[in-house]
Amino acid sequence: MNPVARFRALPLRSRLALLVTVAVALAVAAVTAVSWVMVRAQLRDQLDGSLRATNAEAQANQVYKAFGCVVASTLPDRPSNNLSAQVQIVLPDGGHCWVDGRSTLQVTDTDLEVAQRRRGPVHYDATTSDGTPVRVYTQPALLAGQPAALSVAKPLADVDKPLSTLAWVLLLVSGIGVVGAGAAGLWVARTGLRPVDELTGAVEHIARTEDLTVRIPDEGDDEIARLSRSFNSMTAALASSQERQAQLIADAGHELRTPLTSLRTNIELLAHSEETGRAIPPEDRKELLDSVKAQMTELAALIGDLQELSRPDAASPGPLQVVALHEIAGAALSRARLRGPELSFSSALEPWYVRGEAAALERAVVNVLDNAVKFSPPGGAVEVTLRAGELTVRDHGPGIPDEDLPHVFERFWRSPSARALPGSGLGLSIVARTVARAGGSAELRAAAGGGPGTEAVLRIPGAPAPPPPEPSVVPDQ
Template sequence: MTLTGPVARFRALPLRSRLALLVTVAVTLAVAAVAAVSWVMVRTQLEQQLDSALRSTNASAQANQTLTRLGCQEQVPGAFVNNLSAQVQIVLPTGGRCWVDGKNTLPVTGYDLEVARGKHGAVMYDGRTTDGTPVRIYTQPVEAGTGIVAISVAKPLADIDKPLSTLAWVLVLVSAIGVVCAGAAGLWVARTGLRPVDELTGAVEHIARTEDLTVRIPDHGDDEIARLSRSFNSMTAALASSRDRQAQLIADAGHELRTPLTSMRTNIELLAHSESTGRAIPPEDRRELLASVKAQMAELASLIGDLQELSRPDAAPPGPLGVVPLHEIAGTALSRARLRGPELTFSAELEPWYVRGEAAALERAVINILDNAVKFSPPGGAVEVALRAGELTVRDHGPGVPAEDLPYVFERFWRSSSARALPGSGLGLSIVARTVRRAGGSAELRAARDGGPGAEAVLRIPGAPTPPPAGPSVAADR
């Protein structure tokens, strides 16, 4: 769904501008809320003070004296009002104003009549004088000689409105200054906080432009930006390592392919030259040339198959998984190894062991281990195979592997100096280690434990001596 309007325009802004705008809006709302609450609280306080001043005005006693002394005259000396600092009038039950004093007269309201007639107690309300001035009026009943009358005392609301107006302007000014400062602070915080992101962006753009994976970003601290920088550095390091391995694989593969291709090309050129010149090659030499070409083609096919296997990333999903009998896989591989080394003596002790893995890949790994044993065994030698408690051991009686070469035997295309003259690509043990690792196990090549000649290849794969109970297959659960 495509967004339009203010939301789309907001999202179109740079992240720095969005953060600054959000900070400004948040501070504006907070300042506005504080200003409004402050204004309301001050207004309430001023109103309470004004009401308290009206209630505390001692107009009742003086009004009684005035009623008695002046006989309810319409006007009394202004000194009385000046003492009260308010507008005062006496309301009779008949609705007439018996006594009025102050700068302006007050209209007689229904509230005043109810109080004067004894129907209501004291009341406080907002009203206006006869000339329209807003006032706060307090009317209370008074016992006079002629009965109950109401006395109204009023003070102008300007006593509240003027301070409130001044306060409102002050709050508006302070709020405006606060919003401007908040906007500037938000922009500064956004720039400071996003500076590592800018560095990360610059590094990514540099890598995309130059393909230079050696770039690293400073990752000081433990905050989210530092974690992001460390993750990026780890990613570029992994990419650089992967690219180096890929380049090394291509170089090694090219080197390994060059030898059989050169030999094959030479043999084919000899055969072609014989055909073109009419000089027949002796039958025995021709058979040897054709056998050599066939062997080199088989070596190329094997090398290409190994390269295809290793080209799959470690994270690629394997084939169908299931619980497979490792002892049966080892037995099948042993049968094939006997065909490849008919002059050798094989002994096997295979205890039942069930593992979870890919049957075809595990069989190929075991075959690669047995092929190594056949390749390095002397004529008439023996190969001992044992499977006990999930540990498959293949022992040969060949020249063995020098101790300094043992850490490298599972690397791609690595071949010891004693094995360079023998056929092979140097990928077999690398495939073995990768397959066993995918099954959750480990692979090891070591010197013979009994101190004799030869080497031992050990595969350890977790499993159980009995198959799991019948139920949904492992492959179906994936």
């Protein structure tokens, strides 16, 4: 397993702690390195400054005038060394003398170039004859009027020892900082991920018990609080959906019980007649068969409505497309005339195009017209208008009490006056659902002008009319 795969295999808490530790370690390493380099440069600058400030030329002139180019240790009357440095005279021919110190310095090409006046003063690192690292400053000099160079050296230990001590101190402090950063990162990861642990526990609890009432504290405005609020909203939506599903099943069972009981009773009467050989009078038999047929039709309609309502809101039986609402309303009106031949229908349908499902919209309009037919008195009138995206269906029936209007779009809800009439109580629920899917709204209200009846209003936003079809061209024979 490669390092990346190993890192991804770690728990999120460990990854966060490791990332914090690595980030702090890199930052500490960078700060430590920069600090060490800056202190080193500062100490070297100070050392170079002390070398340049060493005034050895006067003593070198005194020795050179008195004794020539000789080694200082061989002088009978050696000058006192109060320079705290190692000094060496370099002649233009490569000779060197008056070494004031315990060891000599190797004459380099750089020293000769300075002695021969081919370059100016220079600093460089070197090693004495006894192996001691030193910092050397070579500068031009005049000894008894003759050009020469004077090399002044001081041990690099004056710089290296403080740097070594500083390096150990920085290493110790960096180690403590990295360990502390790791501990702090682990603590921060544990503290920051505690809401995630609570969320994980809640999800596991829901998966284990299917209890959707669990809620997570969502104080604050950070990302974790937003995640908690989103989870709470999701569980609330799931709980509401589960409750609606259970209510739908209970209501469907209640609605199915009545027609199934009646259907069973009628079939048992017919079967008993066949088994016992006691014929049912023709009129009663015809009435029983008509009742069975009506109950089967009611069951089929109820099952179709349940299938429509059980479909998720996001699901669609077909793609949304631009359809002519006035044509859909006209087709639905033709079907309604067949269901209410004794009624008079009037319509005023202005062209209006919407984006939706043609079959679903036609069924919604048919449901509204069916209600109007159902509640209209014999010989009554039904008025249908479509103007500026507002489809209005008005009947002249008894109307709906004001206290019942807020419930008309609820599933299986039926007003007391309509419970004796055929129907499942799902038609208007399907209407509201279909219109909402098309981006509109549905409303049921008392008829305008204070007259009898009810107005059903469907408002659906318009869409650009589709272009007319291109005429087909028949090639010449």
